Amino acid sequence: MKEQKHNNHTQGQEGSRALDHLLDACRFQPVDNTRIKSLVHEKIRKEKLARKRRLRNICVASLSAAACIALVWFAGAGGFTAPSPDLSEASVSELAHAGYNEVIVPTGQRREITLPDGSHLIANAHSRVLYPEQFKGDERHIFVFGEVFLEVAKDRRHPFVVESKGFDVRVLGTTFNIRNSSDSTASVVLVEGSVEIDTENDRSVRLRPNDMAELLNGDVTSLTRIDPDDYTSWTKGLLHLTGMPLSELTRNLGDYYGIEIRCHSSLADTRVYGKLDLHKDIDTVIESIREIVPMKITRSGNIITLKP
Incomplete structure (x- = not known):
């Protein structure tokens, strides 16, 4: 009987210690805001990386294995670049076979x-x-x-x-x-x-x-x-000018008409106001600009030069 009481007492002490340990674990602990913010930022970063990985893993199933593309990026006016091969390297027939249209x-x-x-x-x-x-x-x-x-x-x-x-x-x-x-x-x-x-x-x-x-x-x-x-006026064939520097304007016009327009440094920062009709040819458009900005225009082949 004494031995049984001793065992019960020992078990009671062990149960009490276990309960105290459980209560200690449940007691309020100080909130580490810095750690929480760090975890949240890390989660956001990982979600962004995961999203970008999903984009990079997009592969055109219809293309042959050699033409499978993980991601497509543009690299300047030269066209698309991506992990080899890329869409700029794909032929028209390959793009069509993959279900892509190129314009x-x-x-x-x-x-x-x-x-x-x-x-x-x-x-x-x-x-x-x-x-x-x-x-x-x-x-x-x-x-x-x-x-x-x-x-x-x-x-x-x-x-x-x-x-x-x-x-x-x-x-x-x-x-x-x-x-x-x-x-x-x-x-x-x-x-x-x-x-x-x-x-x-x-x-x-x-x-x-x-x-x-x-x-x-x-x-x-x-x-x-x-x-x-x-x-957005270009969508209607017009170009609104509200103080655009002449150097920027000539660069935009050169891109649009596929011609090189050289602007003298003394005219580069001249602000231009008004509207240009992009339905007209480049020579007519340049003449319209000369009505706003006094300058001399010379043309040699595919190069137009603007001078004071």
Whole structure:
């Protein structure tokens, strides 16, 4: 009987110690806010990386193994680049076999495209657009380089993603203008709706209507309020000028008409105001500028020179 009491007492002590240990574990512990923030940021970073890995793992199943593509990026006006091989290397027949359409807009022209989801796209001269015959998967992806104006059909279950050099633009349904150039500069102008710009360095910037984000080498350098009409008038064959430096204007016109326009350094910072009709030939357009900015115009073959 004494031995049984001793065992019961020992078991009671062990049970008491176990209960105390459990209560200690349940007692309130100080919250480590720094650690929580670190864990949250790490989770967000991993989610972004996972999303980018999913994009990079998109492979066109219809292409042969040698033409399978993990990701498509633009590398300047030279075209698409990606892990070998890339879409710029794929032949027209391979692209067609893979279910992709490619549009390259010639000098001095614009091209209107209706995408498979009903979205409307206008591509400016010297622009390149690649899009599938049918959108598949959770997101709608297109690839562009140059300048395009987009009216995206709303579909909240399938976000629309425009991939370009060094950054992506993600939308659900909106109207915006995107422009990028071979000098690694780019801009996104939001007309209505909402878009988010994701850069290669994992920075995200959300735009509101009448916002313009400017980028350099894939990084957002400025965010300003503007009048979208000044940046989308090209879709109607017009160019609004509200103080654009002559050097920038001549560069844009050179890109559009496929001609080299050299602007003398003393004229480079001259601000130009007014409207230009892009339906007219380049010589007529340059003459229109001379009515605003006194200058001498010379032309030799495919080179136009502007001097004081």
